Amino acid sequence: MTKSYTEDSIMPESQSASTWPDECLSSHDEHELEKKSEEREECDAMAKDADPEDVDGLNRLEEDEDDDDDEEEDGDDQKPKRRGPKKKKMTKARLQRFKIRRMKANARERNRMHGLNDALESLRKVVPCYSKTQKLSKIETLRLAKNYIWALSEILRSGKSPDLMSFVQALCKGLSQPTTNLVAGCLQLNPRTFLPEQSQEIPAHMQTASASFAAHPYSYQTPGLPSPPYGTMDSSHIFHVKPHSYGSALEPFFESVLTDCTSPSWNSGTPTIPFRLIMYYICSIARLYDMEVTRVAGKEGCDQI
DNA sequence: TAGGCCATCTGGTCCT
DNA sequence: AGGACCAGATGGCCTA
Numbered sequence: 362m363t364k365s366y367t368e369d370s371i372m373p374e375s376q377s378a379s380t381w382p383d384e385c386l387s388s389h390d391e392h393e394l395e396k397k398s399e400e401r402e403e404c405d406a407m408a409k410d411a412d413p414e415d416v417d418g419l420n421r422l423e424e425d426e427d428d429d430d431d432e433e434e435d436g437d438d439q440k441p442k443r444r445g446p447k448k449k450k451m452t453k454a455r456l457q458r459f460k461i462r463r464m465k466a467n468a469r470e471r472n473r474m475h476g477l478n479d480a481l482e483s484l485r486k487v488v489p490c491y492s493k494t495q496k497l498s499k500i501e502t503l504r505l506a507k508n509y510i511w512a513l514s515e516i517l518r519s520g521k522s523p524d525l526m527s528f529v530q531a532l533c534k535g536l537s538q539p540t541t542n543l544v545a546g547c548l549q550l551n552p553r554t555f556l557p558e559q560s561q562e563i564p565a566h567m568q569t570a571s572a573s574f575a576a577h578p579y580s581y582q583t584p585g586l587p588s589p590p591y592g593t594m595d596s597s598h599i600f601h602v603k604p605h606s607y608g609s610a611l612e613p614f615f616e617s618v619l620t621d622c623t624s625p626s627w628n629s630g631t632p633t634i635p636f637r638l639i640m641y642y643i644c645s646i647a648r649l650y651d652m653e654v655t656r657v658a659g660k661e662g663c664d665q666i
Numbered sequence: 667t668a669g670g671c672c673a674t675c676t677g678g679t680c681c682t
Numbered sequence: 683a684g685g686a687c688c689a690g691a692t693g694g695c696c697t698a
Contacts, residue, residue: 467675469685474673498671
């Protein structure tokens with residue numbers, strides 16, 4: 362049974378940036394989950410009603426049993442006897458129990474995978490780029506989430522405001538072409554401007570600001586992945602993105618944050634940019650933290666004197 | 667049409 | 683014994 366999830370899972374535009382993981386399920390999301398849960402119950406019911414005679418694996422199992430029987434009947438000395446406990450004869454009752462057990466296991470496995478997919482869907486909604494039309498694949502969602510976490514923790518660690526370029530570079534490390542384009546489109550950026558290979562074209566002040574982001578300790582080489590675009594940063598693939606107005610892209614990130622949030626694109630149907638606001642808050646907190654540490658340190662110094 | 671992505675089934679292994 | 687987890691196989695759908 363194949364179930365298609367073609368329905369658009371759209372993040373409501375009203376969802377604020379403050380709805381972070383624990384509260385990230387809006388009423389809309391809850392409704393979606395309820396709907397899915399109902400679908401799954403139907404699915405499970407169908408599995409229960411399914412004719413056990415139709416289970417493919419059982420046919421194979423029956424074939425195995427036949428083989429065993431043949432072996433016994435032949436009594437061929439040339440073939441080594443199978444060691445270990447002898448297989449019990451598959452009676453009709455045993456067969457029936459096996460079928461039921463197998464169907465229950467299948468239903469459990471389906472539910473387990475659905476749970477995993479729900480978690481991934483929640484993750485999609487909290488990573489920077491959430492598009493109505495272009496849903497991130499599972500693997501890309503995980504990669505983007507990993508980059509995002511790293512980028513945010515780097516901001517907290519350094520207490521410095523990164524520029525947009527280096528932030529997006531960090532986000533796009535190891536992502537595929539479509540995802541990189543999505544991130545670029547999401548930020549209304551020209552992907553050319555943050556390509557690692559072209560970093561020498563970035564103004565000097567940008568490169569300085571990017572320093573802490575350049576060395577991505579968790580960047581991976583994705584060994585063993587079959588083919589590009591996975592695991593590569595081949596820049597050629599990024600050029601397919603449609604041209605935008607790139608004027609603000611080279612401006613320092615935090616100078617434009619608030620104005621960007623009130624720009625028309627903020628409310629458009631295209632991917633939202635809530636993380637810009639989040640970034641603003643995080644960096645503000647980091648600055649306050651830094652100031653507080655400096656203040657306390659100074660005070661302790663005075664006390665010691 | 668090939669390749670990517672996905673859902674599902676399945677058998678194996680480990681744990682309770 | 684039964685459930686959770688995992689990886690391989692398979693087939694369907696979609697897109698470049």
